[in-house]
Amino acid sequence: MTDANPGATRPQVASWRLISTLAVAGALAGLAIVFVHQWSEPRIQAHRAAALREAIQEVLGGPTSYRTLWVADGRLTDVLPAGADSTEIDRVYVGDDASGAALGFAIEGERPGYQDVVGLIFGFDAGRGEVIGMKVLESKETPGLGDKIEKDSTFLAAFRGVGTPLLGVKPGAGRGEPGEVDMITGATISSRTVIDIINERLEVLLPLIEAYAAAPTDGDGP
């Protein structure tokens, strides 16, 4: 604040001028931001949609299209319930193949891991009751150890066709039960987090998915 502005030519400034200067500056700043926002928003939305589509493709084994199902009143519905905020409400995605048959459901979930929250999406085949793919969307787990949950090909392969509920076992200590997934040595907590997220989400959503799979043409309900 030891400003040496040439005080000689600067008389006391009226407070209305201070306020109006800031108001004009604020308005111009807001205008500039809105202008750039108009340009960038569609692109950002497109990136987000592309990322989601890619994740669903990956965990469901390449559906030709997908739809969003909202969780409302204890069931899955195609229509966003009136008055609900589309960013808040829980949802699953259902992927269809070329003939329109459902390939499976893609479900997102998150939970605290070793360092911070781990977020992932996984594919679930309701007919066979199996997890058919898993992709980590968000994780700050330790590079080189915990982040193997994103990169380790053996670990990722374990989620392509495994019965539920999942059961984490030490590598090689499995007893051939259907839900066994080999955890990663050195990343026990991170791998257990992944397994817990999937089990936790399925526990909540499985009845809803089964009900929907039994009667998918759920318009306005009975």
Place this chain on the structure above:
Amino acid sequence: MTSAGPPNAAASSAGEPLLPVIETTPGHDLLRGVWRENPVLVQLLGLCPALAVTNTVANSLAMGLATFFVLLGSSVLVSSLKRLIPAEVRIAAYILIIATFVTIADMVLAALVPATHKALGAFIALIVVNCMILGRQEAFASKRPVGRAILDAVGTGVGFLIAMVMMGSIRELLGNGSWLGVPVFGQSFEPWIIMILPPGGFFTLGFILLGFGWWEGRKQKRRPGRRPWPHSVVERPEGRVA
């Protein structure tokens, strides 16, 4: 901020000749920030991004460029509007201008390079509180013509970018065995994972500063009377400076 005390005062108490206050030339305005008064390595400003996002060269580059853009834009605007901004509200006005440019940079990065934007996360928004940018407005752009303000912003921005890429290179090379994603050391290299974790940021900058201090100290011995390195040699007790 209090750490970056004026080096001249300390130097004079240690029996050093004071550097005269220089009326700067355009060339000096441009080059000063690049090395001799590098914002990160010498003035220790903007440490938060310099430590937080330098775990890969790509992130360092993106952060350096975004900061460069914000600094340049704000300097141009502050310098050209300096007659319109009353002194009483100048800090608020500067922050408003900086925040506008940061918001724009944030949205443009999200639209063009979403992966990098995600990796940098909240640290793009935090460019607003980078003391380096506000400091340049208050100390330089608000008092000089636009041309000089541009030179100063370019110099400081390049200096910041150099420091960021330097940190990013050291950390990525040692911590991941690669540079800009390209493997350098081959399969047999066991990466020092600690370098891409938070402690690695502190260690890298710490050792860079120690190295510079040592280097400057040697120069000092050979050419007494030279202006010392501000943060290491200056704090020697009286009488120990050669």
Place this chain on the structure above:
Amino acid sequence: MSDLFWIFISAMLVNNFTLHLFLGLCPFMGVSARVETALRMGAANVFVMVITALSAWVLNTFVLTDAPYLRLISFIVVIASLVQIVEMAIKKLSPTLFRELGIFLPLITTNCAILGLAIFQTNRGYGFLEGMAFALGAGAGLTLALVLMASIRERSELSEVPALARGMGLVLIIAGSLSMAFMGFAGLLSQ
């Protein structure tokens, strides 16, 4: 409840603002030479963080619902002016408290830790209680880091350090070691 506790511990220890996220480094480097100053700086930070979390929550919930792109500007303006007002109020109401904390308040209004708190809180979609737990955890973590750092620096002042290392280089390396120690807290709450 356990969620709030997790947020608190995560912000304080596992993802410590200073030692893991590098937020609030200015006070960390500048005001960490004495334990007493560090404590007061930490207290002032907790105080401003709670105000920040509160105003960020109000802005996010009631004001910025339709214009999230104006978030950064509004955060800065509102936080800075609110802290200014509170500072004046404290000066009037309790000169003692002002002497203890007051001088730090202008220093931290536009500090990365404060704005970072508001932004992280927004990005993670925290509600009111979660925001409070986050602010208290972050503030407690910052204070802890400051006090630890100040204690180490007070001791290292008495020891024979090579002249070369008597600057920020040493402080940064100490900070690195502290940060490494804090890595031990990771995994604390994942069960």
